[in-house]
Amino acid sequence: MDNSRRKFLKIAGLSAIAGIAAPTAFNGLLKGEAQASSASGGGHGGTGAASGKRYGFVIDVSKFARDKGLAQRCIDACHxxxxxxxxxxxxxxIKWIWTDGFENVFPDHSHYKKNADLHDAPILTLCNHCDxxxxxxxxxTKATFKNPDGLVLMDFHRCIGCxxxxxxxxxxxxxxxxRSPRELDAAGNYKYIKNPKPEFPTRMRGVVEKCNMCAERLAEGKIPACVEEARGANAMVFGDLNDPRSRISKVLARKFTIQRKPALGTHPSIFYII
Amino acid sequence: MIEKALSGNRLYWAWLAFLLVIMGVGGLSYVQQFNYGLGITGMSRDVSWGLYISQFTFLVGVAAGGVMLVLPYYLHNYKVFGRITILGEFMAVAAVAMCLMFILADLGQPMRALNVLLHPTPNSILFWDMIVLNVYLFLNIVGGWVMLNAEKKEMPPPKWVKGLIYLSIPWAISIHTVTAFLYCGLPGRHYWLTAILAPRFLASAFAAGPALLVICALILRRFTAFDVGKEAISKLVTIITYAAILNFFFVGLEFFVGYYSNIPGHMHTLDYLFFGLTDAAGNVYDNLVLPMRFSMVIGMAATIALLFPGMRDTYTKIGWLCGMIFLSLWIDKGLGLVLGGFVPTPMEYITEYYPTGIELMITAAVWATGFFILTILYKVAISVKLTKES
Incomplete structure (x- = not known):
């Protein structure tokens, strides 16, 4: 095969590939554009995976504003x-769940002439268990991972503390x-953990931790501790966001809710009724 | 060849002993940190990375800077860099070694460091950073050592080593790009979330790395018989000037985007770094304002000075100007970039960070270890080159 013929075949082959690929790629782009506005639920909101479970919370801020001690009881229950x-x-x-001001939890929302009720309302905040x-x-190291129920969890034994x-x-x-949370006092008790619970592991120093949405309680068929605490006041709803018949789905269908920093595309599983 | 590091004059041994003392004190400090935990440093829940990671980031740049010699010398056969290129390769080795030590010093569970290999996670940029840094270390130590050995034996170097050296050129770009990706891929950290971060890292690296190299070459010229040559220094200074101009141009772009768009998230950290922030209660937070302004002033002044031939006609002037550029970029990237990125926090609080004494000692010890490695490698390289010439 002489050189020019080989060159010709090469060019012909490449052109053919380009001819076939270009429209396909273009269609792909168009498809991507269509998806950006529909399938992900309006750009920022996000529906996430529709298969399997995806547990989430609804937090009703007004209920917490009415009962000022409630948030602290939820925090204590968890911690x-x-x-x-x-x-x-x-x-x-170290904190798994805590309260903060509206402008701290929702820095992207306007707090110019903020509603009077919001001024000292404690806003409960925790891991969003993003989709x-x-x-x-x-x-x-995959020390933090998303489990099949949509919970973002930590493996304290794998974390390298980076x-x-x-x-x-x-x-x-x-x-x-x-530092080590297992430090003991002279009497042999934990210095920094009051009433330690043997059912849940204490951590070692040098690892990261956060809210686990009470994965250990869910495994026993219980609801998260904070939700249980807030149940009397009807201030928190827990459930499967992917189940249209769940109570949380019904609440979300009925009420206007917001999520934290939705523009970042993290798809939080915690919703707030303001 | 390593035996060449075992003979030297009194100054050589005194310098090594000095470094060993710092390494020893820092080593003892590390034992304390290992036993207590990272709470012994100034880091906190809000500023969760401190001096260790910021030094790591800066030193990746110093390591990548070596490519500014390797590329002209090996790819374009630029003979003027014949004596200085080995210094660049060995500086890259010492710098990457420091990077790895800083990462280890920063881990909460250093004994588990190998989990990164046991559970490889391609979606994590840290996983890729570990790979590119270790490969770059390998490429430079093997490339430099084999070429030097061939020179010593007056034999042509083996063919395969050229492949490694050529590979090290794009690899140098990769280490700093991946290191920038550690930061610029994180949502919600506005100061880092910018596509210019990797180019800016590279520009500052190609100024800071060669600047340190010029200083080292001038020190070697002063204390040993080894002279890299006037033309090599002069060319390197030109490279530093262009890279520094690009770096300050990129900094200017950040200012434009932040302040013209007027988006608070894009301005907050720049406000904190250059003007100071005041919270609702009237507290002022400005512990980095003085260093950052100082960094900009000396960096830009030195860069402008280098544009004038009259300012670069003696080694003393060149040494001072390179020192100013190095210090400027060290403050900008080795302090401001990482620490500033944590202010304000995602919940819009301001927490300032101050390193502790132990943290400073460990940091000094890692730098000392890096210079120890550098001294040994330079001693070997210089001995080989001088023996051959005499």
């Missing part, structure tokens, strides 16, 4: 069953064990 240490300083602080979690993407997930989380939901 006590999960052996979350209290060091009494901000630098070492598209940036922390899971960042973790170099804290990439903390930088990746846009919600400030993650805490690091800067």
């Amino acid at each position: 006590s069953i999960h052996n979350v240490p209290d060091y009494g300083n901000k630098k070492d602080e 598209n979690p940036p922390c899971v993407r960042a973790c170099p 804290r990439f997930c903390m930088a990746a989380c846009p919600y400030g939901a993650r805490s690091f064990n800067w």
Whole structure:
């Protein structure tokens, strides 16, 4: 085969491939455009995977504003069953669920001439158990992962403590064990964990932790501890977002709710009724 | 060849002993950190990366800077860099070694570091960073060492080593690009979330790495018989000037996008770094304002000075100007970039970070270890080159 013929065949072949591929690629682009506005649920909101379970919460801020002590009772319920240490300083602080101001939880929302009710309403905040979690993407060891029920969980035994997930989380939901939470006092009791619960493991220093949506309670058929605490006031609803007949789906269909930083495309599973 | 590092004058041994002392003190500090946990540093829930990761980021740039010699010398057969290229390759080795040490120092569970290999996770940029850094270390130590050995034996180098050296050129770009991706792929950290981050990293790397190299070459010229040559220094200074201009241009782009778009998230960190932030209660947070302004002033002043031939006609002037550029870029990338990215927090709080004494000692020890490696490697390289010439 002489050189020019080989060249001709090469060019012909390449042109043919390009001719076939270009329209297909173009169609693909168009399809992508169509998807951006429909399948992901209006660009920012997000429906996530429709198969399998996806547990989430609805938090009714007005109920927490009415009963000022309720949020703290939810926090205590969570932190006590999960052996979350209290060091009494901000630098070492570990928290799974806490309250913050409206402008801190929703910095992208306007708080110019904020509704009077919101001024000192404690807004409960915790891990959003995103459907598209940036922390899971960042973790170099799969120590943080999404389980089949949509829970974003931690494997404390695999975490190397690089804290990439903390930088990746846009919600400030993650805490690091800067020191050992297992430190004992002279009497041999945990210094920083009041009434430790043997049912749940304490952590070692140097690993990241956060809300696990009470995965251990869900496994026993119970609901998360904070939701149980708020049930009397009807301030929180827990359930499967992918089940259209679940109570949470019905509440979401009826009420206007917002999510934290929806523009980031993380698809949080925590919704707020303001 | 390593035996060449075992003989030297008193100054050589005194320098190594000095570095060993710092390494020893830092090693003891690390034992304390290992036993207590990372709470012994100034890092917190809000500023969860500190000096270790910021030094790591800066040093990846110093390592990548070596390519500014390897590329002209090997790819374009630019003979003027014949004596200095090995210094660039060995500087890359020392810098990557420091990077790996800083990563290890920063891990909460360092004994589990190999989990990154046991559970490979391709969706994590840190996984890729580990791969590209280790390969780059390998490419430079093997490339540099084999070429030097061939020179010593006055034999042509084996053919395969050229392949490794050519590979190290795009690889240098990759290490700093992947390191930028660690930051610029994170949603919700506005200061880092910018496509210009990787180009800016590369521009500052190609200024800071060669600047440190020029300083090292001038020190070697002063204390040893080894002279890389006037033309090599002069060419390197030209490279530094262009790279520094690009870097400051990119910084300017960040300012334009932030302040012209007027989007608060794009302005907050720049406000914090260059003007200071005030919270609702009236507290002022500005601990990085002075260093960052200083960094910009000396960096730009030195870059402009390098444009004038009269400012680069003696080694003393060149040394000072390169030192200013290196210091400027170290402050910008080795402090401001990482620490500033955490301010404000995702919940819009402001927490300032101050390193602790132990943290500073460990940081100094890693730098000392890097210079220890660099000294040994340079000693070998210089001995080989000088023996051959005499």
